[in-house]
Amino acid sequence: MSRPIVAAIDTSALRHNLAVARQAAPHSRLWSVVKANAYGHGIDRVRESLAETDGFALLDLNEAILLRERGWKKPVLLLEGFFHASELEILDRYRLTTSVHSNWQIQALAKARLSAPLDIYLKMNSGMNRLGFQPGQVNQAWQSLRALQNVGEMTLMAHFAEAESREGIVEPMRRINAAAEGLDCPRSLANSAATLWHPETHFNWVRPGIVLYGASPSGRWQDVASSGLRPAMSLSSEIIGIQRLKSGDGVGYGARYRAAGEQRIGVVACGYADGYPRHAPSGTPVWVDGVMTHTVGAVSMDMLTLDLTPCPQAGIGSRVELWGDNVKIDEVAYASGTVGYELMCALAPRVPVTVI
Template identity: 40%
Template structure:
């Protein structure tokens, strides 16, 4: 039981709706549900339970996250891809025992795999750097790596993948990375591959038509948030997380009164404010500016004053019948998380994954 009513409501029906939108946009491709960072902050168990029959496999960041998924959802039959790959021989043995597949993105990981003593071979995803320069082998090393992987008794299959640096925008690097990827497809037509993430599905430079050998890596889209700056489809999605908190105080300020630490906001006229039980310790960003929107009793209300560790204050002067205990939505179905992110000079990924563990996830739908 939680006495504090601050919570993140997780709409699993919305999750399924969004994933089906992704599926329709992905042609005949397989869908990899990306659930790293505790299901993008939504909770690994409700997310994976809802998506078990909607995706073709799951992906996480690293081995500990893969183990957490198996512990939370022991009945899941899906393979789990470890996107950062394995760093030790022990992790490779866990991959065999737990039905994990793993990325190989460097020579050290290739050698570790070749030298491992495994009970059965693993499905390997070879990451090729087409221009992001974060993880992956150089394109001119691909042939050597593919041959060595295919020669290893520890390898069951090889999927070729790359990662886009600017899928959410129209920067020229997109064209170069797409050209590199198309060359890889032509060189290895028999292999499965993966380039498209959520934003790439919406980018005219990259969209194409995913084929049956492709894997689409579905991240932010399935959580109901449009990742693209180029294609606006937010109305077709349903936000999965609604972050809500109760009003715990109401005060009437006189013109000239200030509120909060640093007295950074001063009332220009007589003003009624509400104090809301959420703060930066809950993941609501401290850098949110005055005017950041919230939603209460069917209307938008602006943040006033600095975000504290446990509380914020909002201007409710224009809203009738606001009472103690009323819910305030910080983001969700009525307040676009992208708008809040812009007010905090950050991104929606940051807000969702940064929602604190002290905020209970309440599953709806």
């Protein structure tokens, strides 16, 4: 018999969350961001559930090709663009939309021999200081691209570093508006947070990512608790062992947890090699047979331990939800000093996945 750990992908939750994003930005077209293999959910598992989207946005060229070979006809956007000029032949063959964030990419487009023009997303640096042209360079870059026969439709793209707060979009929007002055250009600015909370950023295309999978862009579930979002991924396992502790007994590597008195703990078939965060401290929430309890001791490679005091009925074989409908992935991530994005993407290949 295989280990009892399993991840489940809820396709109805994906469709529901896409509808929530559309409702938040009803006048915009929508890119569903499926980078990092759909945030760990698997592009092949989510593409049909998100088929009502207007386009898919991602980074990896192989994932873009996969979508095309699976029959996807609508737009596919490469968020970081092409990395080598030789890749333009592939973009041409598969009719991919590419971001352009550097002058060398403009030069490569000028020299390329394409069968038809490519649609372009000109990436502007709005203050995040990752990729993109500075505001003062945008007009020149736009005009240079517009003059090329290899360039089709163009859209101005930017990204927000702090869209979780009202103040976080003020200065970036000022820069974007100044850079776009005099340009008749569609815009794609809004990430998940801006899609939910800043309608003034929506414009022509929004680009929700994390909200499609039912987690909070702020990392705090309370911020989206009233949004109607539903978790698309759950991770569950079973209790495979029981230990009865006496006062002072330690648990796990380093004995980071010691029992204050007699205590019953459960050993669960899940560890950091499965994608559960190694740094999750004692007290991280878990759901056992319909009762909320918490972890105790260090997370091991293949196992973790939890307090069974609140659930005396639990025993060998009891189901344990590590995250999902009852234990929000944001709560596990917050306790572990990270974000739900990382936990989704870190789901290990050895974990079996079922699709609901």
